[in-house]
Amino acid sequence: MFRNMLQSDLFFVSLAILLASHEISGEITAEVQNAVNLPKCYSCEGINCLRTTRLNATVSCSDKLDICVTIYEDFAVSERGCFSEISLAGQAKCAAKDDQCQKCSGQLCNNQGRRDFxxxxxxxxxxxxxxxxxxxxxxxxxxxxxxxxxxxxxxxxxxxxxxxxxxxxxxxxxxxxxxxxxxxxxxxxxxxxxxxxxxxxxxxxLSDKSGAGQGQKFMSLGVAFFALLLLKFLN
The missing domain is CATH 2.10.60 (CD59)
Structure with missing residues (x-):
């Protein structure tokens, strides 16, 4: 009888440990899953970067350690995407720490203008x-x-x-x-x-513009009237 009670107690203790381990494992798995998600970046190239219909186009990077970048020509966007997948010219700007390359870490983070804009x-x-x-x-x-x-x-x-x-x-x-x-x-x-x-x-x-507008209209009418008189005189 004592042996049966001991076996029963061990069963419930083992079951409790198993359930606790499963719960902790589930939480850790979720955290690890979030940590290893491939980066996702907004993506465009050339004239498409200036089209509002392409603002939300995205791409998933193939490397977990990749980052998102935006490449500019002056202040205009010329490329967006994963650093490893943009053009060599764009990568060169980033390597030179040019203001026309903006890097960021995080999901869909490359949605800003230049830092000096x-x-x-x-x-x-x-x-x-x-x-x-x-x-x-x-x-x-x-x-x-x-x-x-x-x-x-x-x-x-x-x-x-x-x-x-x-x-x-x-x-x-x-x-x-x-x-x-x-x-x-x-x-x-x-x-x-x-x-x-x-x-x-x-x-x-911020003052009332109507007075200035009326004055400008009156001046325009006066100039037009003077031009008509001059034309009549010359003819």
């Missing part, structure tokens, strides 16, 4: 200092991935009453064109920035 990014409705520009201590931050051959920072007048400023990164041709066509928006080149000051720290006039 920085703009002030704020809106006056959230921060009053955003409306003050050069007189405020506004900090620039790294911009997202551009899909344009040229990268710009911008400042524009916003709000229902046109009484606020917004500052940010103009990443696409559409955004840049929209700003150029807006008399209350202005672009600047990020290479005019420094570590301390972004190029879009300047101010725009």
């Amino acid at each position: 920085k703009c002030i990014q704020c809106i006056g409705s959230d921060s009053e200092s955003c409306n003050k520009g050069a007189t405020a201590s506004l900090t620039a931050s790294q911009c997202g991935l551009p899909t344009s051959a040229n990268s710009y920072c911008y400042v524009k007048v916003v709000g229902n009453k046109k009484d606020q400023l917004q500052r940010g990164c103009a990443l696409s041709v559409k955004e840049q064109k929209s700003c150029l066509e807006d008399s209350e928006c202005s672009l600047c080149l990020p290479d005019n920035s420094s570590d301390a000051v972004a190029c879009n720290n300047f101010d725009l006039d």
Whole structure:
């Protein structure tokens, strides 16, 4: 009887150890699995890097120790992918520690612009200092991935009453064109920035534009009327 009780106790102890070991093994396996996943990177080459439809294209690296990279021509993206699989020219930029190569470790981490592509990014409705520009201590931050051959920072007048400023990164041709066509928006080149000051720290006039607009229209009409009189006189 004593032997049967001892065998029974040993059975339950062994079962408990087995279950505990299985649980711990399961947890370790999950952690190890996460640690050995092959890196995945955003991928593109050439003109495809400037197409918004290709922004989310990805590739899985073949080496667990590989990293993601983004290669630039000036500020325009020319390549993205796993370091071991990009062009030799791109790898050479990375080897030379060129600003036109940006490396990162982590899943899908190569989704940023160049480290020196920085703009002030704020809106006056959230921060009053955003409306003050050069007189405020506004900090620039790294911009997202551009899909344009040229990268710009911008400042524009916003709000229902046109009484606020917004500052940010103009990443696409559409955004840049929209700003150029807006008399209350202005672009600047990020290479005019420094570590301390972004190029879009300047101010725009938040006063009512209607008076200036009417004055410009009146001046245009006056010039046109004078031109007609001159033409009549010459004939």
